[in-house]
Amino acid sequence: MEARQLLPINRYEEQIVEAVGKNRVVVVIGETGSGKTTQLAQILHRAGYTKDGIIGVTQPRRVAAVSVARRVAWEMGGPLGEEVGYSIRFEDRTSRATRIKYLTDGCLLRECLFDYEFKQYSVIILDEAHERSLNTDILLGLLKRVAQNRNPELKVIITSATLDGQKFSDYFYRCPVINVPGKLYPVQLLYSTEVPYSYLESAVETAIDVHVREPEGDILVFLTGQDEIEKALRMLEEKVLMLEEGSCLDVIVLPLHASLAPEVQARVFQAAPPNCRRIIVATNVAETSLTVDGVVYVIDPGFVKQRNYNPTTGMDSLSVVRISRVQATQRAGRAGRTRPGKCYRLYPISAYEEEFLPATVPEIQRSSLTGAVLHLKFLDLPNLDILHFDFIDPPLRESLEDALYQLLAIDAIGQDGKITGLGKHIAELPLEPALGRTLLAAEDLGCLSQALTVVAMLSSETIFMQGSRKGDDRKRSREDQQLPDGNKYGDHVQYLQIFELWKKNNFDIKWCRSNGLQIRSMLFAKDVRRQLALILTRKNFEDDDRATKKISTARSLRKALCQGFACRLAQRMPKHNGYHTVGNKSQLVQLHPATSPLLVDEDGLYPEWVLYHELMASTRPFLRHVCVVEKDWVVPILEKLQNINVRSLSGLSAHELQKDQALGEDNKVVLLKPSDQETRLVDVDAARARFLARKQSKTVKSSR
């Protein structure tokens, strides 16, 4: 009770209740520490909004939904799951008594498939809308329609942490905006005078400098990826050893990124021992998802690794790009949570003002929209024209067309643009449409059990621990050796075999550990599989134990995958280059473990001309640098490429590429992975030399 009174938002209770009473949509801007996430729902609950419906509060992340629900249940003095509950994938802790429900935005989106007017809700609060997740953006569009036409009783509240409130207000016909001040301490911004030659080195030097000169308080360094973090850790440790003993505080250097094992991550949440300073080197997780306490100094090189989707090729790319001004502000704010702090920006203020984008490009403008479009089609909204749907930031037209095209290719929509029966079935599955289509095809082909396993494994992040990746026999660790390799049928069959083997070992966690498998990912895959099996068959498929080494199963599996990825195959088959004559789509199989597709022929080989077209298609608009996987056939392809500056990328990390003058703003790096064998960056020049040498020796031999 006491805690509640202290929160800034409670001083605005009357104003909020009044605004919500008079308007269908209200925007609430509340900085960190304002209490909006825990208090808004309670305020409206007290104002009587839970009498004829429930209050739904969306969160972009599962952990947030759970922890906030727990907190609010405690504040309201009841057990979790009754008056206050939460709902996330795999876990629904709500009951008939629930009046306030915290849920992930993805969960609300899924609910609306079956209740597109949000009838059970009297209020929907879209929290953290400034993060602009794909799901939030779609919900914004849907809620705008619903609040306007269908359900005038529904109240919608959008909350945002930045001054982006005006944009949301404008979108909702200039609805009122309520500003709630936060509880952040001032953060002093310090800019570099020039762009550093290497932001990594500069970050390390700055960290040491701060450590030596500044009073106690932890240091948070933002870098772009695991690789960089590890490099920085090594450099930091070296430099720390060189410091004179007793001249300054002790120091602990810690990494923080999402693929770290949970127990390693946990170290970041333990406070530093007395007389000791922590230097935490983190990716973007520390910007939004995880809050590290005790940070007083932030070092911000101004870069982030961002995923981009290219609708003309259907390919994803990851690239290191400048952060936006909003992100820079967010990062700096991390220094002012416990007391006044400092943020060292490793770029000049002129760069910040002139070169940084004001806000991050929203996810909806850099992802595949296949799933989103199918979702909207499923709702069967009257007068819905996808190409003119009222998004707050409309995606590229190409991206929408790409989505429609792909849906057409997997028979999810018909020529008339309407969703088909198959499409409805696909939409009900919590998967990207290609994988959903694969499952339905597998059902027909009699390999559903196997496909369920493969799809579940594909939905999980990589199952291999760092450093123990499969495929490379030369350096496969001893424990690893027992793991199946897919019998040359590629990753999918390998995943299947590994899962089956795990099952034979009674899903033993220790078995995963001793085989170098990520326990988290394996358990997740098992959960996903169970869920999918329930949706598809209302049966638990765990007992189905068909032989998986049979070639026929492998064949039908690949056929099923083919059906699912037909879109991408078809899409990137130009009509008059002879490509179509190579075979119908069942002869080409997509074998990539992640979502980016690559093509493989019947023998699991990757035809040169396919790669050629891949590269041409993907690079035409913007690429000058290409990362390739080492394969002998790469070299002749590279030689054929024109207007592409292929150079050695071996051993260069992202930041080194970035500092290289040749890699300008419009350059992107694409990592191609044929996925059946080794995956790595390659020194193109060396590969070329090796290839030519081998070719020469071969011709010599054959001529003898």
Place this chain on the structure above:
DNA sequence: GAGCACTGC
């Protein structure tokens, strides 16, 4: 000589 930021159904 070896990776892939971060979410979510």
